Amino acid sequence: FVMEYEKLSYPEAIEKIAALTNFNLEYDNNDSQVLNTxxxxxxxxxxxxxxFSNSNxxxxxxxxxxxxESIDKFQIGYASSSNDTITYLKNNFFDLSMAIELGIIDSGSNGLYARFIERITFPIFLQSGKLVGFGGRTISGHNAKYVNSPATKLFNKSALLFGYNLARESIYQSNEIIIxxxxxxxxMLHQAGFTNSVATLGxxxxxxxxxxxxxxxxxVILGYDGDKAGMEAAYKASILLAQNDFVGGVVIFQNxxxxxxxxxxxxxxxxxxxxLHPKYFVEFALDYIVxxxxxxxxFDINRPEEKQKILVKIEDFLSTLKPVMAEEFKGYxxxxxxLHPKYIKTTLGVSSKTQKTNTKKNNYKRPNSPQNQMIDITEILILQGILNYPDKKEI
Structure with missing residues (x-):
């Protein structure tokens, strides 16, 4: 029931039930689970x-x-000084080597230090609700505005989405996810009622x-900033989502x-x-290519050689899509x-590089190809006619 209702895998469902019932699970040689989380x-x-003890x-x-209410819902916290965190761990007799392995602290030339210092903290959970790491936002002018837990056996920022554990039910009910x-x-989106919202981890x-x-x-709705970094991220995400057949689009926030x-x-x-009015992934990607x-x-589209450069990039992108999808957007x-759509259609579904390679290969015709066989048969018939009707050879 838990697997079906919460869309969890079997191990995730077992962990969820165990956490709810305070039941301790035992794992067999699975390092990612043996960690004392x-x-x-x-x-x-x-x-x-x-x-709540830090006014700043x-x-x-x-x-x-x-x-x-939002602070409580997302379990937002604050990491003070490095010494404070390490003192807390020592006073509570936590295994410091395990704390290092989980990315809470680390060891350097000057000894132990905390990963999060003078930062507002945002806990990161798996879909099942298991805590695996943190994100932190500085409030004291550190060079890096945001930092995340380092890669661990549990924490992979390239596969996690902040807030997904809280947004999951709303995502399934609305059949929409805002990233x-x-x-x-x-x-803030959750606070305003957009409870199907999540974020990538930097x-x-x-x-x-x-x-x-x-x-x-x-x-999938992508809600990204309109600066260069945001547009570039939206472009790459649009290509990825279009290639994986996702429905949705991009909303760019300006100013x-x-x-x-x-x-x-x-x-x-x-x-x-x-x-409610995102731009389709393919359209957004094509816009950004141009x-x-x-x-x-x-490129200067009024110059044929420049227009050809754009055409190559467009064709290379369209060639990565399903044929029907590429056909749908070639007019756009x-x-x-x-440019007339027919000039894009000639290479639809085949990248320009591939087309050039195939053109070179196809310049050579095998001696026994049907086209050459046709020529050979014609020549034979002409010779046969000359031999049979020598008086008509002037023809």
Whole structure:
């Protein structure tokens, strides 16, 4: 029942039930499970308690419009100094080597140090609700605005989505998932009622995210910033999702506004309207092939040699799609560069590089090819006619 209702694998369902019933599971030689993850849970509680004793952290969250209910829902916390975290671990007799393995602390030339220092913390969970790591946002001017737990046996940021454990039910009910770029975007979107929202962990959407997204088979809406980095990330994600047959599209937030800003400013209806009208993945990718994030053409389409360069890039992209999908959007692609669709259709489904290779190969005709056989038979018939009717050879 749990597997079917919560769309979990058998091991995930067993772990979920065990956690709910306080039952201790025993694992057979599975290093990723043998790790004593109770340290992560304890540190998460420690961070949460820290938050309410740090006025700067609370003031920052309040300035971003985050409510007490959202803080509790997402278990947002605060990591103070490195010494504070290490002292907490020692005072509670936690295995420090295990804490290193789980990415809570690390060891350097000057001894042990905490991974998260003076940062607001966001716990990262698996779909099953198992805590596997953290994301952290600085509030004291550290060079890196955001950091994540390092790669561990449990934590792989390229395959995880922040907030998925909380959004899962809403995703299945609405058959739609909203993917954003930041933790605060997710928190604020949930706060405004968009409870099917998640975020990548400071990385672009990757092929490792696809299995998780395929579980729900939901429509995917990408909500990304309109700066160069956001547009590039949206472009790569659009290609990935289009190639994997996902339905959905892209919403680009302009003027340095992100979803969290819309919610904070009370522009929820405007945000909802934007999310209801995304641009199809293929159309967005084609747009970005032709124009940069400022809307400028990457090539001069009034010059044939430049237009040919764009055509090659368009053909190479379309060739990676299913034939029906590529056929559907070739007219759109042709319109972008003021070209007749027939010139795209000639290479539809075959990349330009492949086409050039095949052209070279096809220049050589085998002696026994049907075309050559036709020529040979014709020559034989002519010779036969001359021999049979020598008086007509002037023909």
């Amino acid at each position: 109770s340290i992560l849970d304890a540190v998460n509680n420690y961070y949460q308690n820290n938050l 952290a609370l003031q920052y969250l309040n300035s971003r419009g985050i409510t007490k 954003t770029e930041g933790y605060l975007d997710v928190v 990385t672009a959407l990757t092929s490792q995210h696809i299995p998780l997204l395929k579980k729900s088979d939901a429509k 340095a506004h992100d979803p969290a800003d819309y919610v904070k400013e009370g522009r929820v209806d405007e945000l909802k309207s934007l999310l 124009k940069d994030n400022l809307g400028n053409y990457r 692609a042709a319109h972008l560069i003021n």
